[in-house]
Amino acid sequence: MRKILVVGAGQSGLQLALTLREHDYDVTVMSARTPEEIRGGRVMSTQCMFHASLQHERDHGLNLWEEQTVRVEGLGVSIAGPDSSRVMDWVAKLDNYAQSVDQRVKMAGWLELFEERGGKLITHGVTTADLNALAAMYDLVVVAAGKGELVQLFDRDPSRSPYTKPQRALSVAYVHGMTPRPEHPDFSAVRFNIIPGVGELFIIPGYTLTGNCEILFFEGIPGGPLDCWADRPGPAEHLDRFLGLMKQFLPWEYDRCADAELTDARATLAGAYTPMVRRPVGELPSGHAVLGMADVVVANDPITGQGSNNAAKCAAVYLDRILERGEQPFDREWMENTFERYWDYAQHVTQWTNAMLQPPPPHVLEILGAAQVNPVVARRFGNGFTDPTDFQHWFLDPQKAADYLASVAKD
Structure with missing residues (x-):
């Protein structure tokens, strides 16, 4: 049985850990806090999860609060x-x-569910020195803690990070x-x-x-x-x-x-934090490589509400890649390729989010104005939040926007 360590108990790390348990992987999660401490703590974020991300949770029986949560x-x-x-x-x-769902509710509940499903939970803050000593005990170490010292293991990718x-x-x-x-x-x-x-x-x-x-x-x-x-x-x-x-x-x-x-x-x-894309493979002093996920490696501004959605998508991609790997080693090349599979999706979210941080150009104002009088345009914009890859086809480029608005004006 392959042993995997997930450091961090947020949306991405716990979703990955819980779904790996369905396939009988030996999974350990390290969380800085107990479920009780999470519930009793300060709010951690905003979040709004759209249909595609919610479906990942439904598919794995993780939608524990769906009935009581406002739609x-x-x-x-x-x-x-x-x-x-x-x-x-x-x-x-x-x-x-x-x-x-408030992450205090969800992450505390998911930690308890993880233990119920046979996962191993260690409640302890993790430093680079700690991880250096632990890495040799696992086939794969995934860092899903987007704040703290461990993020420094992953270098900023300047080609994908326009902001400093x-x-x-x-x-x-x-x-x-x-x-x-x-x-x-x-x-x-x-x-x-x-x-x-x-x-x-x-x-x-x-x-x-x-x-x-x-x-x-x-x-x-x-x-x-x-x-x-x-x-x-x-x-x-x-x-x-x-x-x-x-x-x-x-x-x-x-x-x-x-x-x-x-x-x-x-x-x-x-x-406040700086939007940033980091390189996905971190190296420990021992030479062991670790894989970053979700906002460890793609931290977008929350202006487009995609943080939890990105995390869910990343966990789904990483799960598929781990299952595909079978008994082969989780080496650096595999880690790089795994992240690139996720980046195929995340790049579109990052491009859209970074664009929304700038003053809206004339073509975006035209789109928003058209949405006020044309429900077809409004519907496409709203549903883009569940599939941000769609924005490249009509929203981000002035000519594509003009062509789209002309096409719907004829309908």
Whole structure:
């Protein structure tokens, strides 16, 4: 039985570990925290998983919260004008619903499920020195911990990484008590609000420790008014500041928040990171090679909501590659080729995400404007979140966009 060590207990690492257990691999997961500590900790992220990613979980019996989690049936876009009015507003129904489960809920539950399925869990933070001593005991070591010392094992790939500093200041609050958007009170939708020159606000219906909620998520352009979290305010002040910014820039969303309150005392988060693609193979002092996965090697800005979706896709690709390998060694060449299989998909997400971090060019504004009056365009944009490879065909290139808009105008 082949022995595999997965370092990190997030979406990608645990999905890979759990699915490998279905094939009787001897799998060990190293997590810095116990399930109880994860549930009792601070929120770790925003997330919204779209149909293709959710299907990976369903296929392996990992969709433990699907019945109780609110269904995200639409995606809407609003653009604020200089006077904080709405100059654009539309919503599209998704072909298949999305869902968002707080990672405190999911990762704690998946760790427990992993042990129930016969996996070995070691609760311990891992340093490079620790990994150096452990690597010889396993046929394959996968690093899925996107933060901390181990990331430094993987060098930045400058050919795939256009940015050298954070492109947004990030701020999150999970809340109860928001009222529905009056434009679609009968279904829930991710709301994508653009404040030109300032940043973005996403509102994501989700499920947390205390039930269904809304996830408020600001992306602030560095140096602008939304880049105001360096003092790390406490939870109450964080929410007050958040609501004040909503009132100033997005009053139609603020109007929904009269009764908004934090879901729990650890429901806020602020920070920033540099979008980066790293080389997939890290070398330990002993000479052993380790394979990076998901946001260890492809860390995109969350502006397109693809972090958990990328992680699910990466875990699915790595599972297939491991199963295909049989008893052959997991050498450097195999590791490189495994990552390239994933990059065949992830490159499209990275290109789209990096484009969305820039001021929208004229052809993108034309697309968003067309979506307001043509539901076919709105539907294609919304469903691109489950299959971002589609954007290369119509959204990212001015000529392709013009050709597409001309074709749908004739329908």
